Amino acid sequence: MRRSKLALLLASAENAQQKKLLQKHKAIADLRLAQNLKKLCYETWMSAPEKTVRIVSAVNQLNKICETKEVSAIAAWISGIGKITNGEMKAALNFLEKAEQTFQELAKPIEAAETEVSKLYALAVLGRYEEALECSLKARGIFLENGEYLSAGKIEHNIGNIYQRQDRYAEAEEILQLARKRFSPEKDKNKIIQIENSLANALSHQNKFRESEAIYRQALKLSEEAELEVTQAEIESNLGYLSLFQGRYDRALQLFESSRRRYVSMKMPHQTSIAEQEIADTYFELNLIPEAENLYRKIIPIFNQLEMKAEKARALVYFARTLINSEDYYEAHEVLKESKQIYAAEKNIVGKAIVMLAEAQLYFKEKDFEKAATFAHKAEKILNNAGAVGRSIQALLLRGNANRKSGKSKQARHLFEKALDPATSQNIPQAELICFTLLGLSAVAGQDFEKAENYFLKAIELTEKLRAPLTAEDFRTAFITDKLTPFYEISRIYLSRKTVEATEKAFQFTELSRSRALLDLLGGDFAKSSENDGENKDLSGKKDQLREELNRLHRQLNSPLKAINADLAEISKGIQQRESELSEIIRQIGARQSSNSPNIFQPIEVDKLQKLLGNETALIEFTSFDGKFSAFVVTDEAISAIEIPATEKDLSELLKQFRFQIDLMRNLSGKNEIDESIYRTRTILSRLYAVFIKPLEHLIGFRRLIIVPHQDLNYVPFHALFDGFGYLLETREILYAPSAGILEYCVKKPQVKLENALFFGVADEKNPQVREEILDLSELFTDSSCFLDEKATQKSLFENAKKADILHLACHGKFRADNPLFSSLQLGNGLLTVRDVYKLDLQNCGLVVLSACETGISKVAKGEELLGLIRGFLCAGAPCLILSLWQVEDESTYQLMKVFYGKLLEGSAPSAALRLAQIEIMEKYPHPFFWSPFFAVGRWT
Numbered sequence: 001m002r003r004s005k006l007a008l009l010l011a012s013a014e015n016a017q018q019k020k021l022l023q024k025h026k027a028i029a030d031l032r033l034a035q036n037l038k039k040l041c042y043e044t045w046m047s048a049p050e051k052t053v054r055i056v057s058a059v060n061q062l063n064k065i066c067e068t069k070e071v072s073a074i075a076a077w078i079s080g081i082g083k084i085t086n087g088e089m090k091a092a093l094n095f096l097e098k099a100e101q102t103f104q105e106l107a108k109p110i111e112a113a114e115t116e117v118s119k120l121y122a123l124a125v126l127g128r129y130e131e132a133l134e135c136s137l138k139a140r141g142i143f144l145e146n147g148e149y150l151s152a153g154k155i156e157h158n159i160g161n162i163y164q165r166q167d168r169y170a171e172a173e174e175i176l177q178l179a180r181k182r183f184s185p186e187k188d189k190n191k192i193i194q195i196e197n198s199l200a201n202a203l204s205h206q207n208k209f210r211e212s213e214a215i216y217r218q219a220l221k222l223s224e225e226a227e228l229e230v231t232q233a234e235i236e237s238n239l240g241y242l243s244l245f246q247g248r249y250d251r252a253l254q255l256f257e258s259s260r261r262r263y264v265s266m267k268m269p270h271q272t273s274i275a276e277q278e279i280a281d282t283y284f285e286l287n288l289i290p291e292a293e294n295l296y297r298k299i300i301p302i303f304n305q306l307e308m309k310a311e312k313a314r315a316l317v318y319f320a321r322t323l324i325n326s327e328d329y330y331e332a333h334e335v336l337k338e339s340k341q342i343y344a345a346e347k348n349i350v351g352k353a354i355v356m357l358a359e360a361q362l363y364f365k366e367k368d369f370e371k372a373a374t375f376a377h378k379a380e381k382i383l384n385n386a387g388a389v390g391r392s393i394q395a396l397l398l399r400g401n402a403n404r405k406s407g408k409s410k411q412a413r414h415l416f417e418k419a420l421d422p423a424t425s426q427n428i429p430q431a432e433l434i435c436f437t438l439l440g441l442s443a444v445a446g447q448d449f450e451k452a453e454n455y456f457l458k459a460i461e462l463t464e465k466l467r468a469p470l471t472a473e474d475f476r477t478a479f480i481t482d483k484l485t486p487f488y489e490i491s492r493i494y495l496s497r498k499t500v501e502a503t504e505k506a507f508q509f510t511e512l513s514r515s516r517a518l519l520d521l522l523g524g525d526f527a528k529s530s531e532n533d534g535e536n537k538d539l540s541g542k543k544d545q546l547r548e549e550l551n552r553l554h555r556q557l558n559s560p561l562k563a564i565n566a567d568l569a570e571i572s573k574g575i576q577q578r579e580s581e582l583s584e585i586i587r588q589i590g591a592r593q594s595s596n597s598p599n600i601f602q603p604i605e606v607d608k609l610q611k612l613l614g615n616e617t618a619l620i621e622f623t624s625f626d627g628k629f630s631a632f633v634v635t636d637e638a639i640s641a642i643e644i645p646a647t648e649k650d651l652s653e654l655l656k657q658f659r660f661q662i663d664l665m666r667n668l669s670g671k672n673e674i675d676e677s678i679y680r681t682r683t684i685l686s687r688l689y690a691v692f693i694k695p696l697e698h699l700i701g702f703r704r705l706i707i708v709p710h711q712d713l714n715y716v717p718f719h720a721l722f723d724g725f726g727y728l729l730e731t732r733e734i735l736y737a738p739s740a741g742i743l744e745y746c747v748k749k750p751q752v753k754l755e756n757a758l759f760f761g762v763a764d765e766k767n768p769q770v771r772e773e774i775l776d777l778s779e780l781f782t783d784s785s786c787f788l789d790e791k792a793t794q795k796s797l798f799e800n801a802k803k804a805d806i807l808h809l810a811c812h813g814k815f816r817a818d819n820p821l822f823s824s825l826q827l828g829n830g831l832l833t834v835r836d837v838y839k840l841d842l843q844n845c846g847l848v849v850l851s852a853c854e855t856g857i858s859k860v861a862k863g864e865e866l867l868g869l870i871r872g873f874l875c876a877g878a879p880c881l882i883l884s885l886w887q888v889e890d891e892s893t894y895q896l897m898k899v900f901y902g903k904l905l906e907g908s909a910p911s912a913a914l915r916l917a918q919i920e921i922m923e924k925y926p927h928p929f930f931w932s933p934f935f936a937v938g939r940w941t
Contacts (some may be wrong), residue, residue, distance in 0.1 A: 003028050007036040010058035011044065011051045018058050022065055029065045034074040037062070041078045043190075047228045049085045049266045056082035073102035077115055080122075087270030087306050089122040096122065110146055113139040117151065120158040124165055125270070127309030127346050132162055150191075153182030157195050164202055165310050167350030167386060172202040190231075193222045197235050204242050207389045207426050213242060230271075233262035237275055244282055245390055247429040249479070250469040252282050253591035270306050273299040277315050284322060285430070286470075287478040291587070293322040294580060313342035313351060317358050324362050332362050353382035357395050364402055373402035393419050393431045401438060404445075413442040433462040437486050449493050456493070459486035460512070467516075472590025476517040481862040487513035492625050495641050503641050507632045508603035510623050514708075514864040515738040521838075521875045522745050539585050546582045550575060551830035579822055586835065604741050610636045612747055617940065618700040619740060621708035622692075624648060629692070629710070633699040634740070640699055646691040651712050658684045662886055665929040678927050682722045685928070689721035693728065704733040704940060706743055714860050717885060719918070720932035727928075729918055735911045735936045738866050738874075746879040746938040752846030754904060757784040758804035760792045762811045762828050766887070767852060770810045773894045777808065780901050792828040794836065802841040807848045807878070813855040813869065820859035820867035825852070837872030847910050848878040851897055856883030856935060870937055880910050880938040892930040896921045911936035 006025055010018050022029050037059045045052045056079050063075040080095035096119040103112035116139035123132035136159050143152035156179035163172035176199040183192050196219040203212035216239045223231040240255030260275035280295035296319035303312035316339035323332035336355055343351030360375035380395035400415030416438045423431035440455035463483045470476045487509050494506035553575050557568070613619060619634040622644070629644035629651070661681040668674050692713075705728075707718045718736075719729040728734060737743035761774035771788055778784040785804075787796050792811065801807055811825040811832075824831040842848065850856070850869065858868030865871075873881050882900075899920050903913035918931045925931055 001025055001028065003033045003036045006033060007040050007058075010037065011040055011055050013054065013058075015057055015061075018054070018061055022058075022061055026065065029062055031066065031068060031071055031074075034059060034062055034066070034071045038074050038078060041081055045081055045085055045230070047190075047226070047230065049230060049268060052078075052082050052085050069102055069106055070108075073099045073106070073111070076102065077118070080115075081118055084118065084122055085268060087268065087308075089125045089307060092122045093119065093126075109142055110148060110151070113142040113148075114151060117154045117158060120155070120162065124158070124162045125310075126307050127342070129162055129166055129346060133159065136162070149182050150188065153179045153195075154191070156182070157191075157198060160195075160198050160202065164198070164205070166346070166348050167205075167388070169202045169205040169387060173199065173206070176202060189222065190226055190228060193219050193226065193228060194231055197223075197231060197238060200235075201238050204238065204245075206387045209242065209246065209427065213239070216242065229262055229266060230268070233259045233266075233271065233275070236262070237278060240278060240282075244278075244285065246427060247466045248469065249282060249286055249466070249475065250471050250591075253279065253471075253475075256282060257588055257591045269302065270308060273302045273306075273308075274311060277311065277318070280315075281318055284318060286475050287481045288474065288587075289322050289325045291584070293319065293326070294584075296322060309342050309346060310348070310351075313339045313346070313348075314354075316342070317355055320358050321361065324358070324365050327365070329362060329366055336362070349382060350386045350388060353379045353386075353388075354391060357383070357391060357398070360395070360398050360402075364398060364405075367405075369402040369406045373399045373406070376402065389422055389426050390428055390431065393423050393428065397431070397434055397438065404438070404442065409442060409445055413439065413446075416442060429462050429466055433459050433466070433483065436462065437483075440486060440489060444489060444493075449496070453490060453493050456486040456490040459483075460490070460509070472587065473517050473521055474587055474590060476520060477861060477863070477865045477867075480513070480516065484513050484862060488623075488625060491623070495630070500639065503632075503639055504606045506641060507606065507621070507634070507639060510621065510632065511604045511740055515742055515866065516863060517865055518738060518871055518874065519741050519745065521871075522742065539589055543582060543585055546578050546585070547830075550578050550582070553578070554831055579819055583819075583821075604744065606634065606639055609634060609740055609744060610639075612744060613706075616704055617706060618703040619706040619708065619737075619743070620696060620700070621740060622710040622713050624710055629713075631692075631696060633696055635699065635701075635703065638699075642695055642699070644691060644695060648711065650691070651716075654684055654688055655712060655715055658688075659886075662929050665927055666887075666889075674927060681928055685720055685722040685727075686724060688716060689723050689728065692716070693718070693721055694723075702732060705735070706940075707734060707736050708739055708743070709736065710864065711860055714858060714866070715885065717928070717932045717935065719915070719935060720928045727922075727932075729915050733911055733915050733940065735938065735940050737937060738864060738870070742874070743938070746874075747941065749879040749939070751941065752805050752844065754805045754846050754910075755781070755783055756804055757781045757806040757808060758800050759784060759786045759808045760797060760811060760827070761786070761788050761809075762792050762826055763789060764812050764826070767810070767812060767890050769890050769894050773851070773897060774808075774810055776894075777897060777901055780898075780905060787828075790828040794827055794829060794832055797827065797832070798840065802844065805844070805846050807842065807845055808851065809849070810851045813850060813852045813884070815854040815857040815868060817859055823857075823868050825850070825855070825869070834867075834869055834872040837869065838875050840873075840876040842873065842877035845878050847880050847882070848873045849882040849897075849900075850884065851882075851888070851893055851934075853884060853887040856881075856885050856933075856937070874938070878938070880936065882910060882914055882934060882936055884933040885935065886929075886933045888933050889925075889930055892921060892925045895924070896931060896934065909941055911940045 006021065006028060009021055013021060037055055041052055041055045059075045059078045063071050076095045076099035080092045080099065083092035083095060096115050100112045100115040103115065116135050120132050120136050136155050140152050140155045143155065156175050160172045160176035160179060163175065176195055180192060180195045180199065185192060196215050200212040200215035200219065216235055220232065220235045223235060236255045236259040240252045240259065243255060244252035256275055256278045260272060260279065263272040263275055276295050276299050280292045283292035283295065296315055300312060300315050300319060303315060316335050320332045320335040323335060336359055340352060340355045343355060356375050356379040360372045360379060363375060364372035376395045376399040380392050380399065383392040383395060396415055396419040400412045400419065403415065404412035416435055419431065420435040423435055436455045436459035440452045440459060443452035443455060467476060467479055470479060491506040491509045494502040553571050557571050613634065613636055615636045621632040623630055627648045629646050631642050631644055633640045633642065658681065661677055661684065665677055668677060709716065719734040721728045757778065759774045759778050761770040763770040774786055774788060778786045785800060809825055811827060813825050814823060816823045821834045824833045855869050858866035858870050861867055870881060870883060896917050900913050900917035903916045904910060908916060914934060914936050918934065921931045
């Protein structure tokens with residue numbers, strides 16, 4: 001057998017088989033076989049790292065059979081490569097230095113110098129740059145003296161990579177161009193691919209984007225053809241970074257996820273952590289701050305353990321940015337101090353400037369604007385000289401904004417204009433967006449509203465352009481949160497003009513910023529992701545397992561014996577951990593999918609909305625400017641904007657008082673106590689009426705009202721507001737909608753005859769009458785189905801819901817303020833979360849009733865994104881929902897639901913039937929606690 005063939009067999013065999021092969025072919029188990037294994041190791045460690053592990057095993061077994069110094073040196077060299085593959089750089093250096101020393105003793109300077117090629121990578125990762133460069137120049141000299149130009153080229157490639165780790169990109173480009181010329185495209189294709197990947201990276205960091213992208217794509221194509229798995233992962237990562245810099249977040253995440261999957265499959269922990277850092281960076285840019293923070297907390301200890309100093313320093317800077325965003329300023333200062341020390345030790349001036357920029361951001365958040373401007377200016381100079389255009393623009397904008405906050409308007413405007421030129425010429429849309437926003441604010445401060453309007457329109461156009469390709473709900477919801485200023489400011493400008501046309505525009509831009517991700521979900525803008533397709537199959541099993549574990553932990557938490565048999569803190573910690581893992585898997589799937597049709601949203605057409613409302617319905621859409629409320633009122637006759645005599649602070653106080661009375665009522669029993677509480681509750685509801693409805697009375701007349709709340713107004717039961725004579729619902733029908741656009745979507749859905757009802761009920765200690773309620777209600781229908789307690793499973797729900805006209809769920813609801821998309825209903829076999837509800841098919845369902853506690857509470861994210869069960873059931877297809885705002889009382893709810901369904905079957909629409917039921921029930925249960933938690937969302941027909 002030829003030695004080359006035996007080497008291939010050994011590289012594919014396990015330990016026991018390797019021993020047999022070496023014993024069988026002992027005659028050729030010699031130095032030449034070791035050299036074949038060395039060659040094979042160098043060829044495969046970038047394409048199939050798992051083979052490197054087997055080659056390490058084979059060469060060490062060969063070393064026991066053929067005990068010569070040169071075989072021993074080769075074994076040490078290959079073992080060093082194996083340690084590099086596994087991220088163990090210190091151990092790798094020990095093996096490589098042993099190999100080098102042995103080759104020197106054998107008077108083999110070329111072979112000794114060749115070990116430096118691998119040694120350089122390990123030294124660079126450990127941040128020992130001076131030592132690495134000293135070794136590389138020494139080895140390069142030996143290679144050139146002996147005419148070993150290919151080996152010199154390999155050294156030059158590594159020198160280029162070291163320069164890049166030090167942010168010396170121009171020097172890196174120069175030596176990488178030289179290295180590339182050493183190799184022949186025909187003979188050394190794989191090496192050229194690796195060098196071109198490094199070269200493209202150097203070009204990218206100098207903002208030569210078109211040139212670098214062309215090289216990346218060609219290198220990726222060639223690496224796929226050559227099956228260089230590691231190189232593919234590296235190029236995908238670099239392309240992802242380029243996409244992130246250009247604001248192509250969807251593409252960046254797809255590439256980073258692909259890179260991470262490759263590294264995980266190849267069992268390369270150090271590279272996997274680098275890929276996860278890049279994903280965290282993208283999460284940060286998308287405003288997924290807690291998710292980014294969790295990833296940084298995960299990878300920083302790994303970088304520390306592997307002594308990857310440059311990676312750790314960079315991760316610390318980005319981690320500090322998440323802490324700044326979360327207002328954890330003390331820890332942010334400490335983290336930045338540690339990062340700065342690492343960069344100082346590595347003599348990385350650019351790295352220190354990046355830390356300085358983060359410090360400037362921290363001082364800005366702490367309102368020390370003078371210090372923020374000083375630090376930003378220092379960082380800007382260094383970054384600009386280094387060719388780091390993107391970061392130097394960030395520094396310029398931060399300095400300008402600090403000047404703006406300090407009242408230096410003229411200097412600020414000059415800096416914003418200065419930043420706009422490179423942001424536009426270098427095609428950095430995120431920076432352009434910030435420039436336009438800050439220039440708009442400067443124009444407003446200077447009373448130049450026409451110029452401000454132009455800047456804000458450009459900012460909004462860029463926001464839409466960046467947002468449209470995002471492929472997952474989480475990404476779109478979070479992305480908009482720090483980009484709402486242009487929408488609010490342009491609305492304010494239009495309102496100041498006090499014309500009908502300007503008021504319409506103000507309303508349109510308010511709508512444009514409201515519940516957009518939810519509307520995208522309703523419109524089918526996100527591709528339905530199959531968890532069992534080729535790419536997602538690896539994640540679906542993990543999802544199922546995590547769901548089972550969550551259900552088990554929740555059962556333990558709710559067990560009557562929980563205090564005896566379990567550690568509640570440990571159970572809660574386990575739930576939190578698994579929810580975090582499950583959310584991350586969902587985001588990974590979201591990053592892999594594509595949008596059905598990227599949605600450049602069109603503003604709502606006011607005349608069409610007016611026609612939809614008709615002469616019996618008015619829409620009130622609330623908003624706020626600088627903490628002061630305003631309201632748009634839309635009827636078939638006109639659109640108006642009214643300032644509300646209340647602030648967000650006023651509302652917060654009134655809501656606090658109202659919830660106190662509601663919570664107090666749970667413990668009251670005496671008639672006098674209840675009457676006193678009714679009086680106090682009505683007083684609060686009267687004050688809410690006086691500020692939020694009375695100023696609009698002349699516009700709304702006696703019409704039905706559609707309330708589109710804003711922020712904390714989502715927690716106000718408008719139907720229970722008291723005008724001094726009666727509750728608002730006593731004079732008119734009232735519904736709610738997250739936005740006018742979503743209302744329009746619900747109303748335009750085909751009408752469904754409400755005949756076939758599906759009832760689910762799970763009794764518990766808080767709702768003991770659920771079984772009786774469900775059985776009684778189902779008897780009202782000629783066509784109904786009931787699933788109670790242990791039979792009310794998720795499987796039976798999914799199988800039967802798509803055939804129902806009405807879906808009634810009398811299951812305990814739990815709103816999760818800490819993690820609202822894990823808000824849930826308790827079914828007979830586990831929890832039904834918001835994300836589970838998304839998958840229900842309710843396209844043929846006309847009404848969903850959730851009669852249990854807290855089913856209508858949502859967390860209101862910026863951009864008026866409602867995160868809770870409302871979102872889930874709207875997305876599943878229901879055009880009308882009946883939900884609750886607080887923990888309901890069992891008996892009164894049972895009575896209310898009986899009356900509600902009676903009115904419904906008599907021909908009333910759901911919202912009208914709810915109103916009539918509430919009016920009837922309040923005679924027996926006069927306190928709003930009993931009848932006002934329930935409200936209708938969506939269509940009124």
